[in-house]
Amino acid sequence: MTPADLSSQILHILAALQSEGTLPAFDLPKEVVVERPKNRDHGDWATNVAMQFAPKFGLVPRDLANLLVSELAKVSGIEKVDVAGPGFINITLSAAAAGELAKQIVLAGEKYGTGSALAGIKMNLEFVSANPTGPIHIGGTRWAAVGDSLARIFEAQGASVTREYYFNDHGAQIDRFARSLLSAAKGEAAPEDGYAGEYINQIANSVLANHPDAASLPEAEATETFRAHGVELMFGEIRKSLEDFGVHFDVFFHENSLYETGAVQKAIERLRTLGHIYDLDGAVWLRSTTFGDDRDRVVIKSDGEAAYIAGDLAYYLDKRERGFDRAIYMLGADHHGYVQRMMAMCAAFGDQPGVNLEILIGQLVNLVKDGEPVRMSKRAGTVVTMEDLVDAVGVDAARYALTRSSINSMVDIDLDQLSKKTNDNPVFYVQYAHARTKQVANNAVSLSVDDSEFDPSLLTHPSESDLIAKLAQLPAIMAHSSLERSPHLVARYLEEVAGAYHRWYDACRVTPLSGKPVESVHRTRLWLNNAASVVLANGLRVLGVSSPERM
RNA sequence: GCGUUUGUAGCUCAACGGAUAGAGCAUCUGACUACGGAUCAGAAGGUUGGGGGUUCGAGUCCCUCCAAGCGCACCA
Numbered sequence: 001m002t003p004a005d006l007s008s009q010i011l012h013i014l015a016a017l018q019s020e021g022t023l024p025a026f027d028l029p030k031e032v033v034v035e036r037p038k039n040r041d042h043g044d045w046a047t048n049v050a051m052q053f054a055p056k057f058g059l060v061p062r063d064l065a066n067l068l069v070s071e072l073a074k075v076s077g078i079e080k081v082d083v084a085g086p087g088f089i090n091i092t093l094s095a096a097a098a099g100e101l102a103k104q105i106v107l108a109g110e111k112y113g114t115g116s117a118l119a120g121i122k123m124n125l126e127f128v129s130a131n132p133t134g135p136i137h138i139g140g141t142r143w144a145a146v147g148d149s150l151a152r153i154f155e156a157q158g159a160s161v162t163r164e165y166y167f168n169d170h171g172a173q174i175d176r177f178a179r180s181l182l183s184a185a186k187g188e189a190a191p192e193d194g195y196a197g198e199y200i201n202q203i204a205n206s207v208l209a210n211h212p213d214a215a216s217l218p219e220a221e222a223t224e225t226f227r228a229h230g231v232e233l234m235f236g237e238i239r240k241s242l243e244d245f246g247v248h249f250d251v252f253f254h255e256n257s258l259y260e261t262g263a264v265q266k267a268i269e270r271l272r273t274l275g276h277i278y279d280l281d282g283a284v285w286l287r288s289t290t291f292g293d294d295r296d297r298v299v300i301k302s303d304g305e306a307a308y309i310a311g312d313l314a315y316y317l318d319k320r321e322r323g324f325d326r327a328i329y330m331l332g333a334d335h336h337g338y339v340q341r342m343m344a345m346c347a348a349f350g351d352q353p354g355v356n357l358e359i360l361i362g363q364l365v366n367l368v369k370d371g372e373p374v375r376m377s378k379r380a381g382t383v384v385t386m387e388d389l390v391d392a393v394g395v396d397a398a399r400y401a402l403t404r405s406s407i408n409s410m411v412d413i414d415l416d417q418l419s420k421k422t423n424d425n426p427v428f429y430v431q432y433a434h435a436r437t438k439q440v441a442n443n444a445v446s447l448s449v450d451d452s453e454f455d456p457s458l459l460t461h462p463s464e465s466d467l468i469a470k471l472a473q474l475p476a477i478m479a480h481s482s483l484e485r486s487p488h489l490v491a492r493y494l495e496e497v498a499g500a501y502h503r504w505y506d507a508c509r510v511t512p513l514s515g516k517p518v519e520s521v522h523r524t525r526l527w528l529n530n531a532a533s534v535v536l537a538n539g540l541r542v543l544g545v546s547s548p549e550r551m
Numbered sequence: 552g553c554g555u556u557u558g559u560a561g562c563u564c565a566a567c568g569g570a571u572a573g574a575g576c577a578u579c580u581g582a583c584u585a586c587g588g589a590u591c592a593g594a595a596g597g598u599u600g601g602g603g604g605u606u607c608g609a610g611u612c613c614c615u616c617c618a619a620g621c622g623c624a625c626c627a
Binding site: 033035037038046048051054060061084085086087131168170172173281282285294295298300302303307311332333334335336337340361363366404405408409410411412423424425426429432433435439440441442443444447449476480483484488489492495496499502505506507509510511512513514529551 | 553556557563565567586591608622626
């Protein structure tokens with residue numbers, strides 16, 4: 001008996017009361033809130049349905065609650081149920097009914113915690129999308145960790161997810177990058193508006209190694225050579241860093257291709273046909289104010305060059321034409337000013353902003369040294385990269401630390417502190433719990449405790465009730481995390497599971513003390529141990545963190 | 552000035568509008584010749600930035616003020 005089971009029981013009872021005329025008819029939701037009360041005296045599970053629905057039924061909450069309680073009391077597996085406070089319904093399950101879940105979890109294995117809320121939905125999740133003018137820095141690393149985890153969470157809800165990286169290989173920043181490489185190759189100082197740093201020298205040298213005469217070509221040709229090959233090299237490094245970080249992109253979309261294929265022109269023509277494009281002062285404008293933007297946006301500048309948004313128009317249209325129901329963009333807070341114009345664009349195409357196009361804004365990562373914020377600058381070469389972070393703490397700790405906080409809050413990273421005090425990262429607490437489940441299972445085998453028996457009525461210790469209840473919440477956590485686009489909820493949940501497991505381990509033995517016989521309770525506890533193992537592993541998997549068997 | 556995000560324990564942060572606001576780290580006191588002590592038990596720590604409002608109930612929603620981050624281009 002899980003909270004989800006209780007939810008459907010309650011709805012079933014309400015529907016029955018409606019059809020027999022005891023309660024007036026109105027549409028019931030698909031599920032009701034059933035949660036673990038903070039205070040254990042309130043029972044195993046509690047629901048606020050009576051307070052939620054009483055007004056719609058024209059009743060006072062406590063009367064509706066009493067109606068429900070008398071029905072719930074008849075449900076097998078429910079040991080005790082009563083009304084408390086303003087109308088909460090507190091439910092206590094029998095140990096057997098609650099513990100049954102342990103076996104279900106083990107049998108479900110990797111499937112436990114998945115759902116079907118997004119079944120049949122094609123999602124395009126775009127994240128990182130850092131310019132190929134340098135390595136991925138710490139901010140991009142956060143989106144790599146969070147974005148990939150989010151993709152895994154969507155997939156666990158049945159969605160088909162394409163992870164996509166928009167590669168800005170067109171425009172002024174790339175030109176600056178190319179000129180910076182050329183300057184480095186010539187041994188000159190970086191251009192005023194260019195990039196500096198050791199990686200620029202390395203790439204310039206790599207280009208020279210393959211094209212020894214590149215620097216001595218005429219200016220335009222030389223720049224083009226360094227642009228083409230430099231971008232290619234940088235691109236390769238970025239892909240490798242991401243793969244090493246455990247993040248695999250299905251599509252690397254090149255901005256440049258939108259211009260080469262005429263997709264930009266096509267998108268503008270589409271909008272012009274729809275009446276949302278006009279010409280003024282020699283420029284081409286999108287009338288985005290029609291759809292709530294602050295001002296209209298220039299799409300083609302009066303010098304004939306495309307503005308940045310031109311690529312966005314074509315890119316969004318391309319995604320929709322590739323069949324994605326939802327295009328989700330993850331952007332840093334430094335880009336949140338784009339949201340309105342992007343949403344306006346979406347509406348201009350006749351789509352639904354917030355549905356077909358969704359933009360997640362994540363706060364930036366602060367680099368801290370000795371308690372003082374440090375400004376990261378590609379130009380000054382003070383950038384902390386994805387590789388720096390992984391070198392300092394490893395992939396697991398890095399991904400966990402970056403995914404554990406809400407994207408709405410800023411994260412401080414102090415490399416010196418991370419490389420010293422890695423064990424204050426809660427990832428080890430969770431991983432240790434998982435390793436412990438595996439070692440307990442191994443010990444059980446060697447002491448002839450097997451899984452030939454399962455009698456959940458023996459799981460009566462308070463720590464067992466707590467652990468089972470915690471394990472029962474994984475499906476709801478995963479669904480909520482998906483709905484809220486919040487992977488950090490999974491991390492926080494795992495920390496609670498790990499705590500519940502450690503406390504149970506401390507109080508309840510799977511293997512008997514030496515000299516004592518193996519009993520039913522030991523075999524049954526092995527199931528619970530393995531259920532905890534499954535939950536921890538499933539949770540860590542969606543965070544992209546490994547589940548070690550020993551540490 | 553306008554927009555946006557944030558403000559919760561000493562620090563880092565949680566908390567679908569629910570009951571006595573929770574974890575980790577740090578501090579203090581305890582627990583192994585018992586399945587891994589990277590653990591566990593306990594203590595201490597709070598006017599959820601201030602003030603109004605909405606309701607059975609507000610850290611959460613609305614208004615306002617304060618403080619901080621980030622944006623406000625025919626740049627990308």
